[in-house]
Amino acid sequence: MELFRMADVISVLELPQPPWGQSSYYVQCPCCDDNNPRKKHLNINLKKDVFRCPKCGVSGGVLDLYALVSGVARDKAYKALAERLNPTGSNSYVRPKRKPLPKQTFVEEYPMTDVETRHATYNALLAKLSLANDHRQNLINRGLTDEDIERLGYKTTPLIGLPILAKQLRTEGYYLSGVPGFYKTETDSWTFISEKRGILIPVRDPNGLIQGLQVRLDDVQRRKFRWVSSAEKKDGCRADGWTHFVGEMSSTVILTEGPMKADVINALSGLTVIAVPGVNTLTQLKLTLDVLKARGLQKVMTAFDMDFSLNKNVQMGFNNLLSLLNDMEFKYGTYLWDTQYKGLDDYIWAQKNK
DSSP: OOOOOHHHHHHHTTOOOOBTTOSEEEEOOTTTSTTOTTOOOEEEETTTTEEEOTTTOOEEOHHHHHHHHHOOOGGGHHHHHHHHHOTTOOSOOOOOOOOOBOOOOOOOOOOOOOHHHHHHHHHHHHHTOOOOHHHHHHHHHTTOOHHHHHHHTOEEOOOSOHHHHHHHHHHTTOOOTTOTTEEEOTTSOEEEOOOOSEEEEEEEOTTSOEEEEEEEESSOSSOOEEEOOOTTSTTOOOOOOOOEEESSOOSEEEEEEOHHHHHHHHHHHOOOEEEESSTTOOHHHHHHHHHHHHTTOOEEEEOOOTTGGGOHHHHHHHHHHHHHHHHTTOEEEEOOOOTTSSSHHHHHHHHHHO
16 A cells, blocks of 8 residues: 655645745644635644644544545545546556745744643643633533532633743742643743633543643634644644543443533533544544543444534534444444534533423
């Protein structure tokens, strides 16, 4: 089998080429940049042959990128790519010549530190923050109790005093290097990323450790939920498309989209829930499912918003998800509910209020 490289895919798909001398660069994300040429959130790494968008969480390898951009099903991506690179059907193909872009300034980032260190730092950070009354009421309106909110660790994004917070954490012995959200200013002082006002959401692994943070932004119409990341900042670190796990270990779990939605479903039903940041983000999900399978997971019930089938990219991602579950030999099914309720969390809360 011929080994394709990321350079082959970007040439075939006519994606922008990297600046000369760089193996990692950014292009428009087909899932969240809305065809806006000024937005470039999808990182392509030619050295590692991977891609990732820190905003919507979509990620994967060479064939995943080809499938995502071209619309070809993931299991047919290899054949389709081979035919485009080698239309004559011979045993080899010629890689297209690379057309470099002008050289650009590159900001050095820290590699991500281990999850135990990230958890300790995030836990200490959240302990220093509070939750605004309007944010608390928003969460209560979703079905969470004050006890749930305290247990889950939701807080309001800090808007001032960010360098002071970072300095306090360092003084207390917490590591900021390799923790997404923290970075150095031009004066080499550590600080925390300045987000718009919103609710900070801890994203936890199956052991309950905080892997990273998401924020639900106030007063935005699109992409309310974003990763807390310090990508492209001095000594910063990008977030990954982590899955979120909530509940007790069970042989059956619900799979949905978004950590907050998962937390609400669990709080209202007691069921065990896994959340992906998006239906196209399967790399981290597979790692989580491997861990849970070893702990006795047998069945996965999907519960994505009822309008998921109306979006072509989402539907393609859902089909790839089902292929993954099938390949991993899980039993699986899909929950359906009254379409006047967008999410399973909305439906359960409405039924409880009746």
